[in-house]
Amino acid sequence: MSARPFSFFDTRSRRSSLAVGGRVQARVVAALMIRDAMGRYGHENLGFFWVIGEPLLLTCGVMALWSITHQSHNSAVGVVPFALTGYSMLTMWRLIVFKSMHGMRRSANLIFHTNIKFFDILLARSLLETIGILAAFLIAYLPLWLLGFMPSMNDPLALFGGWLLTAWFAFGFGLIIAAATELSDALERFIHPVMYLTLPITGTFYMVDWMPAKIRDILLYSPLVHGSEMFRSGVFPPDVVTMYDPWYMVAWCVALTGIGLPLVLYAQRHVQLV
Amino acid sequence: MAVNLTDITASFSRNGALLAPGVVDKVLHKSQIKARLIRRLLISLIIFPVLFAVLYYGLFAADRYVSETNIIVRSVSSRRMTGLEMIFQTFGISRAVDDANAVQNFMLSRDAVQALETRLPLRKIFSDPHADIFSRFPRFWLPKNDSFERLYEYYLDRVTVVQDQSKGITTVRVVAFQPEDAKKIAEALMQLSEEMVNRMNVRAQRDTVESAQASVNSAVQDLITAQKNLAQYRNRELIIDPSKNSASVLDTITSLATENAQVLAQIQEMKKLTPNNPGIAARIVRADSLKARIDAERDKLAGSDSGLATKIETYERLALLRDIAEKGLTNASASLETARQEARRQQIYVEQIVAPNLPDQSTEPERIRMIATYLVVCSMLSAVLWLLTAGAQEHTN
Structure with a gap:
């Protein structure tokens, strides 16, 4: 039998080269992502595609609702793009954080594979949401753009960059949540109310430019506001004033990941197997 | 019981076996080939555009110069705001500044392009010999690329007028392949919009004053008639x-x-x-x-x-x-x-806050930024495509 070129266990993976290590890591994360999606949605009807379908339903539902009940405040900011951008971001942030709760405990049985680390599991989960909801956004965006409800992309770098930075921020926050919920079960009770109460500082429901200067300064402390402003600046024409600083977000992301990673390493010794 | 591996494989090769010899391998091999193909496609979706971006923006893309000017469109009369309007003003929900909108609209109109063409060799400026083939005016990949409509489309790509509604400042950005050209176009645009505003002013003045003048004239006529009637009666x-x-x-x-x-x-x-x-x-x-x-x-x-x-x-x-x-x-x-x-009092003025500058260095295209854009966008798109193909594969299995 010919050598399987993509085996986990072939000789190449034993070579301690960074490229090979990276390749294995990528394969592990990719496989975990597919496994996660399959585990969640199975083979029934849409199956895997519910990863995209679920957020798509939510964002489109909210979008339809808002476009009936809300009126556009501003000629440049339509209700439809406002709702779509806002809710895509919000969905990603909430899903990544909620999926990280007890994220280590739930997949602890996978850890017996040598190549899988807790970090991979958490990363795969966040990446799945990131890519799935982005796909949902793009799938919703394309027909709406063709029909003229969405403006054409003003700055794709800001759009995808804002998305990635928010995803990273949510992932970093998720790392801390995953580790913390493992260490203390009571913490889980706090996360839902906290997530709900912090809705106003996610930047979903307003543009910072609409706010009075004092509130604006306070809001801009929230990295999520930066993320959603950046994302929106990628969609809306330059007439719409957006305020964001990608480096501020990067600093937050690095800080959160820097706190989250050691916490996960510490917490994985305390994972209770279920 | 010891199981001999060769026995098992041999049992597949006998006649009437469930699977013909080598089928398992073949099936595995086929799916591997397919997976490899998809992966290569996805990776090439990242590599080729980025390679193109690096080559194009690194070597070929022509320098473009940006001339910028800030204007403010205002009238002498200051509109007094009521309480509620002031509250909305602070929240940024306010009526658009009509006059500034008119100026912005004009600068991005076919009229403006036509007027510019009479003053400047617009086509020549946009098809500058320094320009690379992708960014020069008659876009070679478009049919009928020399028509006025195409020029107008091209003009819209090179001239941006952005209005900051909270501050009321309108920023006009003109991009050209020569610094002098960019400045010239910006200056001509300023002149044109000033003329347009003046036309509007004259018209508005004439309209409002004319109707008042007409009512004065008719009042004079009335008075003359009444006086005449009285005089006749007396006589x-x-x-x-x-x-x-x-x-x-x-x-x-x-x-x-x-x-x-x-x-x-x-x-x-x-x-x-x-x-x-x-x-x-x-x-x-x-x-x-x-x-x-x-x-x-x-x-x-x-x-x-x-x-x-x-x-x-x-x-x-x-x-x-x-x-x-x-x-x-x-x-x-x-x-x-x-x-x-x-x-x-209602006359509107186009006031230049910043005169069009003569750029001494090219600021467009933003090469690194464009390469980063290609990289990020293509990776994200191929990630999305990967998810879709993975889902499709799982579905067919």
């Missing part, structure tokens, strides 16, 4: 002011009545003192004639159709009409004056 009736006439008649009646009363008293007195006085008869005649005179005068005042009372009625109607016409003229003149002032 016809040979009377200047019937109310004054009636006053004099009343005076006459009063004095006649006084005299009559005196005469009557005298008669009574004489009858008592000297009943046979021959003067009594003469006095009685006098009293009678006085009485007749009084009646005649009364008749003049309010008797038949020619009586003064009917004349007063007509006269006062005409006089009232003239007074109304006079008042109308006064009002119309006042509103003409206000309209003139209003028109003067």
